[in-house]
Amino acid sequence: MNSLHDILLKKPLPDEWLHGLLFTTFTLHILFVLLTLGTAIIALYYFVDAWWGGKLSESRWDKEILRTFLAHKSLAVVLGVGPLLLIQIGYSVPFFTAINLFAPYWILIIVFLIIAFLSFDALAHKNHVHHYLHLTFGVIALIFLLAAPGIFVAVLLTAENADKWMAIVQNGYRLSGPISYHWLFRYLHVIGASLVFGAGFHYFFSTKDETRKKKAMLKWIVAGILIQFVLGIILYTTLLEKPDFITNVSVFTGLGIAVLLLWIIYLTMDKKDALSIRTGVPLLMLIIIPMLLARQFIQNKKFMPFEKQLQSNSVSYQKTLQPYTIAALNNYQSDLKTTYDNGETIYSKSCTFCHGENVDGNGSEAKHLAILPEDLAAIRTTRPYLLTILTGGVSGSAMPYFTVFDRYKLESLIDYLDKKHHILGLPDPIAVKIPDSASNEAQIIYTETCSKCHGTDGKGTAFSKGFEPPPPDFSVFSLSTRRAFDIITNGYTGTVMYPFSNLAEDVRWGLVKIVNDKRTQ
């Protein structure tokens, strides 16, 4: 189905270790994610509560609760790095594919988190913010914060369901049908868990024996667990495949412990120190661990066969590539030795394939081009004009612009060509003697025919400026007399410059002289 090859085949750790480490690090990460979400939600709730109750000036619970946000979110981010590394090593193809399918959202997580983190931290550290502003900031931050787990859940869910990838693509990169319900309740289940764990944290660690606050947090825990029961049942029914025995055992263990926790809370509710840290914390951990284990079991069951098949396909692709390795490395070696900082190298690498090794326009690729490459050895031009062509290209022809080379490099290219072929010189004098009658005829032909495109001054006309390619500017660009004669005789293949072989040879030489004189004038 798919193929991984070469380095992507390497597994730095045995699978068992990888899965074990992944589970441990993921559990730690999720724990702090839940604390971050829970803290944010509960803090915002108490802000609204205080505002409506007119207690904004009293000691503010929301401030106290939000103070721990800084630590929670930092640890959530940091601890997320471990599982991200391990899942990308362990399950490359499903995970990367899922990320890719939701790439825009996945990348936006960065922006969402920055907005949420900065806003909540600012609210926690700033003493006086106007309450409308506080509420606006808080709500926006919470929305962005809550978006992140939604995206993560979608990515993991997609990674687990390779059979749904095509449906997702065909749906415009969206989840739809049963998988979207499953996504919704899985997401809500995370939010529900964050209420339980967020409240649990503040119950044990930040209430400082304040009975009223402790009671309130206890209510959050109970309410959270009850919500989780409902959401959990729905989630269980939306599972895409029937869970296997071991998954069921894990889920129902977690469920059982949650019931036990509720029962203990019920029994001890009226006592002063209701739920003690020594029973509460281990019980909460005993709920989350089997639940996450169940998740991991479902995931492994989906990922493992996929990875196995992948490995075998990859080995064969790697074998296919093997024969090309030595050639590839040799190319690389010679690339490392080539530096594009001198005219000679630049010409041989960037120009030769069209203009040819002999600089005569007969490069290996010339045969593919309708407009033949210029015979560079024959051009006689000026440095500024050549720079214009090199930096602008010739519109309508294959000649591209070469601003990828800075001016120093282009100058060295020009110097190199000039040294070898005197391209910055003036055209050589015409060896043939041209009779006056031929000169006169040539002049008439130039005025009547040539000047329509080339202009009386040789600079081109408004009409020919739109040609693809336009004619060159004779006042700064000319050719060796031989080449000029050839072009007048045979035309320039692929352009509107057509052959004038019907003219007498003397007349054609006369035209060469006229054109050359435009240069010297």
Add this chain to the structure above:
Amino acid sequence: MQFPVYEIPYLGNGMTIGLDAILHVIISHGLAIGAITIIVISEYIGFRKSSRDWEKFAKEFLMVNIIIITGIGAVTGVGIWFITSAISPNGIGSMLRIFFWPWFSEWIVFALEVIVLLIYYFTWDKWSGESKKKHIYLGASYIVLGISSAFLITGILGFMLTPDGWPWNKSFWSAFFNPSFIPQLLLRASMAFALGASFSMAFLLFTRRESVFRKEALHLFGKVFLVSFIGVVIFSIWYFNVVPSTFKTHAIFSILDSRFSQQPEILYIINAIGIFILLLFALFALKGSVFSSRFLIIPALLFCIVCVMEFERVREFIRGPYLMPGYMYANQVLLNESLFLEKDGMLKNAYWYNKITDNPEVIKQGAYLFAQNCSMCHTIGGINDIKTKVKGRPEDGIFVIIGHTHEMVPFMPPFSGTEDERRTMARFLYQLSNEKINIAAPSRFAPIKEVHNE
């Protein structure tokens, strides 16, 4: 080619990573290492001199720092990884495997770093008096962790430009301790302290009123700044000396781009002006002159940031066609794979290509070939727009040019595919540049709109 392709519209992949990474580098170097070092030093001075001014400055500056470091710095750091996971799964997947252990250690160090920083922050008031020494040691241990983190990451970053013998021997040690490792580490450390000192001075100049303290602190931070700045200059020269000249020669273009590459003097003039401002600023800071420093701190800080951007841009750009030199091109095609695909064809070997919804053949194939070959750097209609790059070229010209991208423009990878595929992509690009088809996200497999306006 087992992963679908995604390219970020308008901004382009490179620019998106670039924006995220620059933010990360400025914060991770300037604040997480540089500024926190200054804070620990200030705390120590406050403790030695029993000065409340130093102590208060350190504490208040720490709060600003910790919010930015954990809120933006950490997120953008992971963000670099997030973005590469989406656009370059083959690349990041391979890098993770070669450098698994440094990466894993880096994670442990990073986690410890944040934990120590949080403890340092939350215990500031509690660990006073007798325990103050302990608190300062904690701060110092944070700096050690921060630098270890830089150590681990620099090995990996250096590899991406100077892999040394790795393409041949595939040895981890020659990959990690590659030639640019030490100069880059020293350069990054100097950058961190120079940036840290400038941020500290900015905070000092705009929030403190106590004139004696202000002068004293300005003098000290100015000294730190000047020394680190000299370090930056020396180590950049060392760094660029170990970079192979085949890469180095694209440095000017990497900054000036097509728009300014014909006026290379601009680069030298701007840098000369910047260095002059920085030296002037350092001089006033050393003198303890508050007024002039306050006037110069903003341009100085801006130029420091420009310097960082310049360095990162050059480093990222000049490795040119490679994501991992000697192994993988920037478009995630392996060097040997490219030769294979040239014979066998890219579309045949691309898993996701066959899943594309119905489109006219040329567009369907051309768009996919473009996405796979070019979209790592080129967008359609955004930054580094391919339409403007091929504008004016006839179809045959495009065909010839894309067959020689790597030779003609040394920092471009070669086209990977057969001659027929090259012809298909040329036709696609030609039609695109002449507005005959309109498409923004070639890899997203959606039906593509054909424009009939011939």
